[in-house]
Amino acid sequence: MASGTFADSGADLELVGIQKRFPGFTAIEHLDLSIPAGSFFALLGPSGCGKTTTLRLVAGLEEPTAGSILIGGADVTQQKAFQRPVNTVFQSYALFPHMTVLENVAFGLRRRKIADPVGKAHEALRLVELDHLAARKPQQLSGGQQQRVALARAIVNKPALLLLDEPLGALDLKLRRQMQLELKTIQEEVGLTFLHVTHDQEEAMTMADTIAVMNKGRIEQMGAPELLYELPKTAFVANFLGQSNLFTGPVIGSTSTSITVDIAGHRVLVPADRAHRHAGEVTIGVRPEKMWLHRKAPVEAADRNVMGPGRVIDVSFSGVSTQYLVAVPYIGTLIVFAQNMAFGPVADVGDEVWLDWHVEHGFGLEDEPVPGAGPRFAADTDTRSIAAQRRESLVTELEEA
């Protein structure tokens, strides 16, 4: 980027046929991605899925093995990190410990010889409400404050593209929620293109306009958060983005509006336009909060799927809702979220219950069902277990070092 000038606004980012191999493993198999200017885009996936590598490729901190990177239509694949109109908020913040907060923020401006670096740095610090701490050193700030300085240090350069590498990972939950809102507000205010990498599905859903769910170096599904949640295409997305009850069975009938699937003797209907496969073995699913719990067998209705009887094996209360685990013979354990509309649980452990849901709430996956994989339901890949795995791998890494 020419020195002394700012990008006018956010720019499109395009990744074409990106592949990245490291000695011994392939981090990204084949990646095509297009992010429109001014959007808040989240790359969501478990650790090791290639999302951070993607971000580093865009920043210019890694070189792709194959493919090209375009920012605002211009090919930047051959450009070095310092030549690209891109700034990063690092996971560890990476604030320069030997400089004051102000000098940290002014660093990029000074390198590019932009007029009035100090004034502009103060302005950016005012945006994150930290101007009163400009003279401090980074280590005198709290985690949340450091995070905001890192953000100010990046946006002060008005990059065409702002990269966020799990910048909220180190903050506690409350601060995280607050920073999520602040980030979103700032993005709308400055109109930059944000590329946010995270393994926190809630964070991605609250903040992003578009989410791409990544797994094993590939994008599984991309779209608006609502779309991804309501109509997941693969079992991975269905379980990584929230939880799902998944069932596998053969299609035994199909009309223009719906397909009928036999799940261990239960006839389950799925709307045809919400099912990706219309014949053979299919995996279908429904979100736990769309399921209803009944103490008596519900009256059969054309627009509802019924399952049961089953037995409640676990009840856990979480304030606004209660989670029930229901074991249904030959099907497996199903999860039901029920809003706490009454005092106390609707059912207790050991109670016999029936479950039902609106036909229109079901979805059919694109995945080839794995034969003999048994009943498929919520795999243990929610964010909490990923965080635990992550912590474990860090601990082993530390011990090895």
Place this chain on the structure above:
Amino acid sequence: MKISLGRWLLPVYSALALLFLMVPIAYTFVFSFNDSLKSNITWRGFTFDKWLNVCAVQNGAVCEAFGNSLVIGSVATVLATVMGTMIAIAIVRYRFRFRSATSLLLFLPMATPEVVLGAGLAAQFLSLGVAKDMTTIILAHTMFCISFVVVTVKARVASLDPALEEAGRDLYGSSTQVFLRVTLPLLVPGILAAALLSFALSFDDFIITNFNSGAVTTFPKYIYISAARGIPAEANVIASAVFIFALVVVVTAQVSSAARAKRLARQG
């Protein structure tokens, strides 16, 4: 009555150990004020003469040796620190052929007995026909100091978060700018420590110096030689002065860092 070992033994032991360590220093200091003649072994009365006319004895031989040591120490420190820092960065940051071999070789001078190093170097200089003077001493000192610099700076480089340099590059800094404005300032404490260590090692060295100095006399060599016929009190003066200088530096550093920590605590 029960005697508590911990209560008495530890303080007594500590006091004895400290005394044992301090006696030679105290002796050196006290005898720098001795109104000695040739040898400085018996107490002959108090005088400031030796402190005031430190270069007077033997046509200033003590001062010349001291000056030589300062010059050798400074030059060897600069050379060893510059080269050692570069090696340390290379070893930590880059993967290259013979990287682990380099690490091992750097460790050798620290593990090898000084006599062997000194004699080996002397033999090399002899077979190459190099005359022994200040240059050969500086070369020898630079050689063994590099190892210590590498070890000291390496630890600092390894603890440096690579994300900091990446942030520098991300914020439009070229490689040179990132090195000068991010990497180097963050390495300064390690480099300073390495330089101080180098200087102390060089200033202190006798064995390797003795093999490679020819007619040049350094301060340790002067003391060793004059020990045979009696060390003049002027040597005590210089030794005491060096000790006091080092003490003042350490105390100042401690006090100022304590004051800074206090200031930070108040602000934060």
